[in-house]
Amino acid sequence: MSLPVFALVEDLRAELAAWRRQERRLAVVPTMGALHAGHQALVRRARELGDEVVVTIFVNPTQFGPSEDFAKYPRNLEADRRLAEEAGATLLFAPEAREIYPAGDQTRVSVGALAEGLCGASRPGHFTGVATVVSKFFALFAPATFVFGQKDYQQLKVLERVAQDLLFPVTIEGHPVVREADGLAQSSRNVYLSARERTAALGISKALASTQAAFLAGERAPETLLEAALRVLGSHELAVEYVELRDADTLGPAVASKNEPSKKWILLVAARSGSTRLIDNTILGHDPALRGP
Amino acid sequence: MSLPVFALVEDLRAELAAWRRQERRLAVVPTMGALHAGHQALVRRARELGDEVVVTIFVNPTQFGPSEDFAKYPRNLEADRRLAEEAGATLLFAPEAREIYPAGDQTRVSVGALAEGLCGASRPGHFTGVATVVSKFFALFAPATFVFGQKDYQQLKVLERVAQDLLFPVTIEGHPVVREADGLAQSSRNVYLSARERTAALGISKALASTQAAFLAGERAPETLLEAALRVLGSHELAVEYVELRDADTLGPAVASKNEPSKKWILLVAARSGSTRLIDNTILGHDPALRGP
Numbered sequence: 001m002s003l004p005v006f007a008l009v010e011d012l013r014a015e016l017a018a019w020r021r022q023e024r025r026l027a028v029v030p031t032m033g034a035l036h037a038g039h040q041a042l043v044r045r046a047r048e049l050g051d052e053v054v055v056t057i058f059v060n061p062t063q064f065g066p067s068e069d070f071a072k073y074p075r076n077l078e079a080d081r082r083l084a085e086e087a088g089a090t091l092l093f094a095p096e097a098r099e100i101y102p103a104g105d106q107t108r109v110s111v112g113a114l115a116e117g118l119c120g121a122s123r124p125g126h127f128t129g130v131a132t133v134v135s136k137f138f139a140l141f142a143p144a145t146f147v148f149g150q151k152d153y154q155q156l157k158v159l160e161r162v163a164q165d166l167l168f169p170v171t172i173e174g175h176p177v178v179r180e181a182d183g184l185a186q187s188s189r190n191v192y193l194s195a196r197e198r199t200a201a202l203g204i205s206k207a208l209a210s211t212q213a214a215f216l217a218g219e220r221a222p223e224t225l226l227e228a229a230l231r232v233l234g235s236h237e238l239a240v241e242y243v244e245l246r247d248a249d250t251l252g253p254a255v256a257s258k259n260e261p262s263k264k265w266i267l268l269v270a271a272r273s274g275s276t277r278l279i280d281n282t283i284l285g286h287d288p289a290l291r292g293p
Numbered sequence: 294m295s296l297p298v299f300a301l302v303e304d305l306r307a308e309l310a311a312w313r314r315q316e317r318r319l320a321v322v323p324t325m326g327a328l329h330a331g332h333q334a335l336v337r338r339a340r341e342l343g344d345e346v347v348v349t350i351f352v353n354p355t356q357f358g359p360s361e362d363f364a365k366y367p368r369n370l371e372a373d374r375r376l377a378e379e380a381g382a383t384l385l386f387a388p389e390a391r392e393i394y395p396a397g398d399q400t401r402v403s404v405g406a407l408a409e410g411l412c413g414a415s416r417p418g419h420f421t422g423v424a425t426v427v428s429k430f431f432a433l434f435a436p437a438t439f440v441f442g443q444k445d446y447q448q449l450k451v452l453e454r455v456a457q458d459l460l461f462p463v464t465i466e467g468h469p470v471v472r473e474a475d476g477l478a479q480s481s482r483n484v485y486l487s488a489r490e491r492t493a494a495l496g497i498s499k500a501l502a503s504t505q506a507a508f509l510a511g512e513r514a515p516e517t518l519l520e521a522a523l524r525v526l527g528s529h530e531l532a533v534e535y536v537e538l539r540d541a542d543t544l545g546p547a548v549a550s551k552n553e554p555s556k557k558w559i560l561l562v563a564a565r566s567g568s569t570r571l572i573d574n575t576i577l578g579h580d581p582a583l584r585g586p
Contacts, residue, residue, distance in 0.1 A: 106407065108402070109402050114399065132459075135428075138432070139460045169433075
């Protein structure tokens, strides 16, 4: 294996400085490890955007709630290294927590309305943890292009806001949800699913596809579009946390104007299959991967 | 006048990029304008640290409370331009609020324990406003050296923490308090003082000098050192908000060990003369400007 792995901020800074002197464009894919085909698609996209591609692997403690799966979150650096290299990464940054949260750390970055509701409602403090750790990466790597997956759509919107509001010289690229052949969105947490739970989990992407199909058939009433998803979710063994139709830019409510949306709408779902919390979404009329059942 | 004034982030970024290509070292002095001899000392220090020196002039709305002096804070761009150029600035950045807080802005940077107590107690949200706006400047100007005055000592500590915690590639330099001939700390708010209020305000630096003299005479008991300051403050027409002896590094309590401080101690005062709130401080045994009366 030739892909270098850096663990120290100081070492990383030296390498970044050398790249900058050579005017190498940088693309960064921040991850919590447990890489899968979804992450690899982000890395391949990053390869198109940068001369150097850094994959960060950091299971960020501040974005997990006390009852969440921080301790058991899947970790496997050697497998991650192989998958990252295969997809075109040129450096892996895998720091310990003390590198990212120096002794005495007490600074937090928080976002307002965008971080409320949806996942923010059930995971208090989650987006402050995400905005804080990614701000550190923005500060460390800038100038750079960051590639994030759209599966975590609210997260993507929060991070776009952080980059813009804090004037970071970074560009943010959202990458469409990557799915398994049967439609299940790629997620590091899929490994938790039993065969039965996995079958139930398919109800999520099927629900999104059902609403997508209704939209493509011309349906524009928010309630009717939601009902299409709810019907499918209800026929699967899932504990639904939320199903919401929102404005895809602002995450504000989807408001029908003359029965035609003036802006892009997104359907977002969070549900548990067994004890595994899964999220997924689709932008109506803009998701070639989910054209309906 | 030849000192260029930039108002737009976009224009500034282009200039900064050009400087970086020429490997010009950058030093930045963030101010709220109303420049005085204290700011000029910061700019002269910045001149020693950078090939280019940017003075930012931005009266930051988010660091003022609703009953504070945001609207009446002194503003005079032409005078500032003259004073900044005289001291060696090479660019003035004087943006409108919408440049620094883009439409929809909702990101805030907050600091924990360091921002509590002292000025944080009477100015809720103040340090979040300061940490937020300076984070934007860190993101915009990095890599750079930032020069801040030690008169706002708690602010300096908060900003050192932000820079370290968020991994900004910036260096922070604290500059000793600059005083008028009679000891009054230079402040943009001094212009508010009537002659009588100004005489009363001198009680603050005299109080610091009294404690400094006691310390230099060998006194090490925190209560006795505090009493020296309180005695002087009490004999002046001032509304004292706080007088505190703290550890100069952590801002934690000053604890005497074997009657000898193991670390640097700082005496900090906030008081109103008339309706003008003034702050000042001295590091005991490390302040040549305040050796006692």
